[in-house]
Amino acid sequence: MQKYSKQTRLLLAVDCIIFGFDGDTLKILLIKRGFQPEKGNWSLMGGFVQVDESLDQASNRILKQLTGLEGVYLEQLYTFGDVNRDPKERTVSTAYFALIDIHKYETQLSNDYHAEWFPLKRTPKLIFDQQEMVETAKKRIRYKAALHPILFELLPGKFTLPQLQMLYESVYNTTIDKRNFSKRILATGLMIKLTEKDKTSSRRGAFYYQLNMKNYYAKFQSFLNFIPNPDSLLQAIY
Amino acid sequence: MQKYSKQTRLLLAVDCIIFGFDGDTLKILLIKRGFQPEKGNWSLMGGFVQVDESLDQASNRILKQLTGLEGVYLEQLYTFGDVNRDPKERTVSTAYFALIDIHKYETQLSNDYHAEWFPLKRTPKLIFDQQEMVETAKKRIRYKAALHPILFELLPGKFTLPQLQMLYESVYNTTIDKRNFSKRILATGLMIKLTEKDKTSSRRGAFYYQLNMKNYYAKFQSFLNFIPNPDSLLQAIY
DNA sequence: TTTAACGGTGTACAAAATACACTATTAAAA
DNA sequence: TTTTAATAGTGTATTTTGTACACCGTTAAA
Numbered sequence: 001m002q003k004y005s006k007q008t009r010l011l012l013a014v015d016c017i018i019f020g021f022d023g024d025t026l027k028i029l030l031i032k033r034g035f036q037p038e039k040g041n042w043s044l045m046g047g048f049v050q051v052d053e054s055l056d057q058a059s060n061r062i063l064k065q066l067t068g069l070e071g072v073y074l075e076q077l078y079t080f081g082d083v084n085r086d087p088k089e090r091t092v093s094t095a096y097f098a099l100i101d102i103h104k105y106e107t108q109l110s111n112d113y114h115a116e117w118f119p120l121k122r123t124p125k126l127i128f129d130q131q132e133m134v135e136t137a138k139k140r141i142r143y144k145a146a147l148h149p150i151l152f153e154l155l156p157g158k159f160t161l162p163q164l165q166m167l168y169e170s171v172y173n174t175t176i177d178k179r180n181f182s183k184r185i186l187a188t189g190l191m192i193k194l195t196e197k198d199k200t201s202s203r204r205g206a207f208y209y210q211l212n213m214k215n216y217y218a219k220f221q222s223f224l225n226f227i228p229n230p231d232s233l234l235q236a237i238y
Numbered sequence: 239m240q241k242y243s244k245q246t247r248l249l250l251a252v253d254c255i256i257f258g259f260d261g262d263t264l265k266i267l268l269i270k271r272g273f274q275p276e277k278g279n280w281s282l283m284g285g286f287v288q289v290d291e292s293l294d295q296a297s298n299r300i301l302k303q304l305t306g307l308e309g310v311y312l313e314q315l316y317t318f319g320d321v322n323r324d325p326k327e328r329t330v331s332t333a334y335f336a337l338i339d340i341h342k343y344e345t346q347l348s349n350d351y352h353a354e355w356f357p358l359k360r361t362p363k364l365i366f367d368q369q370e371m372v373e374t375a376k377k378r379i380r381y382k383a384a385l386h387p388i389l390f391e392l393l394p395g396k397f398t399l400p401q402l403q404m405l406y407e408s409v410y411n412t413t414i415d416k417r418n419f420s421k422r423i424l425a426t427g428l429m430i431k432l433t434e435k436d437k438t439s440s441r442r443g444a445f446y447y448q449l450n451m452k453n454y455y456a457k458f459q460s461f462l463n464f465i466p467n468p469d470s471l472l473q474a475i476y
Numbered sequence: 477t478t479t480a481a482c483g484g485t486g487t488a489c490a491a492a493a494t495a496c497a498c499t500a501t502t503a504a505a506a
Numbered sequence: 507t508t509t510t511a512a513t514a515g516t517g518t519a520t521t522t523t524g525t526a527c528a529c530c531g532t533t534a535a536a
Binding site: 002007010011054058078082090146223 | 248288292
């Protein structure tokens with residue numbers, strides 16, 4: 001079959017906003033860009049979409065290249081298509097965001113990229129329109145996590161209620177009453193209490209929980225209310 | 239500055255899912271495709287992204303080409319990038335959805351395209367992956383309209399409470415108690431009651447309302463609760 | 477044995493959502 | 507002129523959900 005004639009073909013890229021949570025702060029993983037323009041500057045991990053791969057495949061490939069991880073939470077965020085966003089050549093970029101368990105990230109894989117985790121509040125200046133990508137991703141996560149249990153993707157298989165609360169508090173930059181938080185979370189039926197305790201952060205120790213995967217999949221798409229004051233999300237874009 | 243060498247350039251298209259409401263049924267506007275492949279078959283309005291226009295500009299251009307409308311609600315939906323979605327040539331397509339006042343749509347403009355409105359429940363078979371685009375758009379509208387007052391974009395400047403309720407009922411394919419509906423809607427502060435009545439659908443007549451634009455912009459991004467049972471949105475993707 | 481630091485729980489009150497039924501209006505028909 | 511039929515408009519009681527708030531438990535280290 002003939003091709004579409006007379007149409008301009010463009011470069012299409014994928015950029016990944018990779019989120020991690022270290023138990024205290026929400027972070028993103030950035031690399032030092034290895035080629036011009038902006039070589040050596042902090043950047044999202046990205047790459048060009050190849051002719052024989054879908055966007056989802058491209059984003060998974062790029063995520064794996066940097067982190068070694070497969071099968072993690074990766075969602076298409078938005079496609080950025082301003083004409084001059086890349087000064088070298090017209091490039092449209094589809095941003096994806098990933099939520100990973102920061103402990104599964106294997107440092108040695110990323111040596112090539114000089115990757116580093118940055119707290120969301122103290123990210124360096126990013127190239128092109130990537131600051132906007134990160135802002136969009138933050139808003140999307142806030143929006144979505146208010147209604148769906150996506151934040152569990154940032155935690156290890158076993159986690160404590162105080163850890164989970166810290167995560168919500170850092171995503172929404174707020175404080176939550178722990179009695180109400182635990183009521184709300186336990187009421188979802190998503191949590192299985194283990195007998196083991198995490199003794200690293202207190203003498204008494206906090207019970208570990210794990211996700212009830214059956215309920216997790218069943219309720220993932222329903223509108224649960226995970227945060228108390230949704231109006232604190234005023235700037236959300238979706 | 240040099241271009242990125244050795245990278246494949248791809249075709250990038252924009253497709254528009256154009257929603258309208260005729261007072262009774264939610265509809266989308268489709269055209270008969272004018273070129274191969276799939277020439278003559280029902281399709282979304284779309285076009286290729288030009289090298290000197292952004293994605294937003296491209297989608298606005300395409301929407302205007304078909305409807306003559308500018309400045310209407312148009313939001314990027316999702317980018318579809320499967321390798322073989324267009325059998326003729328690898329083409330990535332960013333879908334946008336538009337919410338328009340169906341009465342402002344000017345038929346003569348679209349003569350070239352043989353456009354027709356189809357009720358969402360009885361759309362013809364669409365080309366490529368456009369059925370998936372429409373499904374994604376339906377889900378996004380349901381998701382977003384549950385929390386934000388976007389559905390007003392589908393109504394004329396003056397509308398009645400029964401019309402508005404019909405609209406919500408057709409978007410969610412459900413019935414809503416009119417006492418609770420009116421309480422909920424009026425409580426938002428978005429509605430200004432006019433003295434004039436619409437007498438076309440009942441002997442008694444229903445009061446017209448118009449949007450309180452100040453409150454509309456102020457509250458647009460806040461999480462309002464427009465529909466009673468958010469759990470009926472189980473299949474929502476966002 | 478005391479201290480300090482974090483973990484875990486319950487209750488009363490307020491707000492919001494829900495279920496539910498009758499009267500009002502008026503043009504057209506009898 | 508009266509009746510009918512079709513749609514518009516409104517209020518209250520109950521249930522559910524959200525919110526505010528304080529004390530005791532545990533245990534390692536001092």
